[in-house]
Amino acid sequence: MLSxxxxxxxxxxxxxxxxxxxxxxxxVYFPAVTDDSRVYSDFAxxxxxxxxxxxxxxxxxxxxxxxxxxxPAFLAAIFALFGPGNFRAVMLVQVIVDLGTCxxxxxxxxxxxxxxxxxxxxxxxxxxxxxANYAAAVxxxxxxxxxxxxxxxxxxxxxxxxxEGRFYWKAWAGSGLSVGACILLRPDGGIVLVAVGLYLLFxxxxxxxxxxxxxPIIKAxxxxxxLALAPLVPxxxxxxxxxxxxxxxxxxxxxxxxxxxxxxFNRWAATWIVDYVSVEEIYWNVPGDKIDPDKLPARxxxxxxxxxxxxxxxxxxxxxxxLTPNLDARFSELAGQRIRQHPxxxxxxxxxxxxxxxxxxxxxxxxxxxxRWWEFNDExxxxxxxxxxGALDLAYVGMALLAIVWRRSTIRYAGLMICFxxxxxxxxxxIENPEPRYTLxxxxxxILFAASLFx
Numbered sequence: 260m261l262s263x264x265x266x267x268x269x270x271x272x273x274x275x276x277x278x279x280x281x282x283x284x285x286x287v288y289f290p291a292v293t294d295d296s297r298v299y300s301d302f303a304x305x306x307x308x309x310x311x312x313x314x315x316x317x318x319x320x321x322x323x324x325x326x327x328x329x330x331p332a333f334l335a336a337i338f339a340l341f342g343p344g345n346f347r348a349v350m351l352v353q354v355i356v357d358l359g360t361c362x363x364x365x366x367x368x369x370x371x372x373x374x375x376x377x378x379x380x381x382x383x384x385x386x387x388x389x390x391a392n393y394a395a396a397v398x399x400x401x402x403x404x405x406x407x408x409x410x411x412x413x414x415x416x417x418x419x420x421x422x423e424g425r426f427y428w429k430a431w432a433g434s435g436l437s438v439g440a441c442i443l444l445r446p447d448g449g450i451v452l453v454a455v456g457l458y459l460l461f462x463x464x465x466x467x468x469x470x471x472x473x474x475p476i477i478k479a480x481x482x483x484x485x486l487a488l489a490p491l492v493p494x495x496x497x498x499x500x501x502x503x504x505x506x507x508x509x510x511x512x513x514x515x516x517x518x519x520x521x522x523x524f525n526r527w528a529a530t531w532i533v534d535y536v537s538v539e540e541i542y543w544n545v546p547g548d549k550i551d552p553d554k555l556p557a558r559x560x561x562x563x564x565x566x567x568x569x570x571x572x573x574x575x576x577x578x579x580x581x582l583t584p585n586l587d588a589r590f591s592e593l594a595g596q597r598i599r600q601h602p603x604x605x606x607x608x609x610x611x612x613x614x615x616x617x618x619x620x621x622x623x624x625x626x627x628x629x630x631r632w633w634e635f636n637d638e639x640x641x642x643x644x645x646x647x648x649g650a651l652d653l654a655y656v657g658m659a660l661l662a663i664v665w666r667r668s669t670i671r672y673a674g675l676m677i678c679f680x681x682x683x684x685x686x687x688x689x690i691e692n693p694e695p696r697y698t699l700x701x702x703x704x705x706i707l708f709a710a711s712l713f714x
Contacts, residue, residue, distance in 0.1 A: 260366040263374050270378060278361060278385030282354040285388075285395035291625045292346050296397035302326055303334035304343055312497070322501040325513040328494060329443030330399045346397050353401040357394040360405045361385045364703045367412045370419070371671045371707065373714045380710035387706065388651060389622045389699060396625055399444045400699050406444070408703040410437035410451050411679065414458075415672050417479055421462065426475035428482060435486030443490055446508040447697075450686060452487045454679035456480060461674070521545065521582050523591030529691045530597040530605055531559040533612035535620060536630040538692045546582040561600065568593060610688030617687055618656060621649035622695045655702070658709035666711045676704040 264271045298314070305320045306312045312331070313322040334349060341348035361384035369377030384390065393400040410433075417430030434455065441448025463476045495507040504516050512520040528542055540554045550573045560566040572589055576582065598605045621632055623645050629637035632645035667673050680701045687697050 260362065260369060260377075263365075263369060263377055264362075267378060271381065274382050274385045275358060275361075278358055278391070279354060281386060281388065282357060282391045282394045285392050286347070286350045286354065289392065289395060289626055290346070290350060291392075291396035291398070293396070293398065296346070299326060299330050299334055299397065299399075300338075300344060300346075302328075302331035303338055306331055307335040307338055308343075312501075323515060324498045324502055324506050324509055325515060327443050327445065327509050329440060329445075330402065332443075333402060334397075349397050350395050353394045356405050357390055357401050358385070360390065360401075360408055360703070363405070363408045363412050364706055367408060367415065367703065368707050368710050370412070370415050371673070371676075372669070372711045376707075376710045376714045379713040380706050383655070383706045383710055384703070387655070387702065388648065390702060392622070392625055393696065393699065398696075400696055403441060403444045403448060404700055404703065406437045406440040407448070407451055407700045410434045410441065410455070411675065411703065413437060414455050414483070414675065418462075418672055418675070421475055421479060424471065424475060426478045428478075431479045431482045432486055435483040438483065438487035439490045442487065442508070443494070446511075447683075447686065449487070450683050451679065452484065454675065454682050455483060457682075458672075458675045458678055459483075519584060519587070521587055521590075523587035523589070523594065524582055525691045527590040527594035527597075529609070530594050531556060531609070532691055532693065533558075533609055534616045535624065535693055535695060538694060539630050542692050545576070547580055549577050549580060561597065565593075565596070610685075613690075613693040614684050614688045617693045617695050617698045618684070619649075619652065620695055621645045622652055623648050624695060655705055655709055658712055659705040660708075662708040662711045666708075666714070669714070670708070670711050673708075676707060680704050 301314050302312060302323075305315065306328075309320055311320045311322060312328060313320050314325070315321075337349050337352055338345060361381055364384045365377045365381035368380035390401075390404065393404075413430045413433035417427050417434060420427035420430065438448065438452045438455070441451055459476055459480045463473045463480075466473045466476060491507050495505065498504065498506040502516055510520070512522075512525070514520040524545055528537075532538065532542065537554070537556070541550055544550055552570055552573050555569070560569050572586070572593065575589075576586055621628070621644075623632065623641075624630070626641075626644055626648070628641040628645040628648075632642065632649070635642050637645070662670070663673070663677065667677075670676075683701055684698070687693070690697075
């Protein structure tokens with residue numbers, strides 16, 4: 260990769276400066292410090308200044324495992340260098356990390372397609388507003404994407420040696436450590452390991468079928484898995500000692516051990532939610548805020564009887580804004596009725612629609628655009644932003660799909676990239692809150708495929 264950069268020094272310098280300018284634009288005009296950001300910051304400050312990985316409750320620091328330690332550790336390092344709560348410094352460091360992501364994507368394209376594709380992939384990544392937008396957000400996405408593409412790049416470097424029957428341990432160690440970093444940032448980071456593992460399994464089957472030795476492949480799989488999962492050992496031990504329960508990752512619903520997760524409500528939500536707007540207007544409101552029944556889509560109620568039951572249940576919740584165990588059980592019972600009546604809709608149609616929404620809606624969740632962008636009742640600036648971001652998303656995804664159909668046979672190890680994107684998308688279809696940011700980890704693969712059109 261260094262030789263490619265040296266030969267095209269001006270191109271990479273100019274593109275890098277344009278990419279930095281784009282990210283600084285988001286940092287200056289659209290910085291995002293969300294409720295999640297403040298939770299991560301609380302973990303980081305308590306860990307840094309009090310030596311306790313926990314949250315502040317009623318002025319006391321309480322050990323917790325509702326967040327994995329990766330991002331709080333990153334924030335703690337930034338706060339130690341630049342001062343507590345210095346979110347602007349966090350964003351600026353993430354700008355640098357994201358530029359590193361662009362270079363690794365270029366290396367990925369160079370390895371799998373050509374040097375020309377490597378240049379185009381750097382251009383597409385540096386000018387990608389979706390990656391740039393999250394560099395200005397105090398959230399895990401920038402680091403998660405960085406380590407995801409690093410894990411894939413290292414794996415492909417190792418696969419090139421496996422094709423020669425050799426085991427390049429440094430590449431697989433790099434892939435395993437990168438996957439481990441992904442997992443420490445977010446639980447779903449382990450999907451990279453699943454994709455690499457399945458690809459190695461398929462490769463091992465072809466090798467055995469050809470009567471060759473599968474030993475190098477077994478070594479690669481073992482080393483990658485070992486190094487990816489090793490960081491979870493001290494984390495699991497800490498949770499057992501401090502919280503007295505077995506938790507190798509983090510609770511799915513970020514609930515404390517003594518706190519009841521709203522499983523019934525979430526199950527009911529999964530029987531009708533397909534778009535991000537419902538996440539903002541309803542899902543995030545529970546518990547604590549009112550549910551506006553007028554915001555429910557028609558598909559949330561299949562009959563007049565069910566409509567009456569749903570509205571009565573929402574009215575009972577709105578009295579206190581507290582999701583009691585009794586109310587949660589009633590939501591679960593209502594969900595069970597809907598699932599029994601329409602199992603195909605629940606298990607197939609709705610997950611497919613959630614996946615499509617996460618991939619195709621305008622990625623404006625951090626921007627001042629109305630989430631109901633299609634109604635065009637927002638101020639002109641917000642509507643223009645939504646249309647432009649939506650068009651760019653369609654362009655990136657459309658080019659990637661065209662390349663998969665047209666160029667797939669010329670892209671080395673395309674199966675690994677496709678496997679990762681498919682597995683992650685299928686996983687995302689199982690969650691109740693379809694947020695577009697969850698597909699961002701797939702964008703390095705999208706950019707790689709799109710750049711292959713310019714090989």
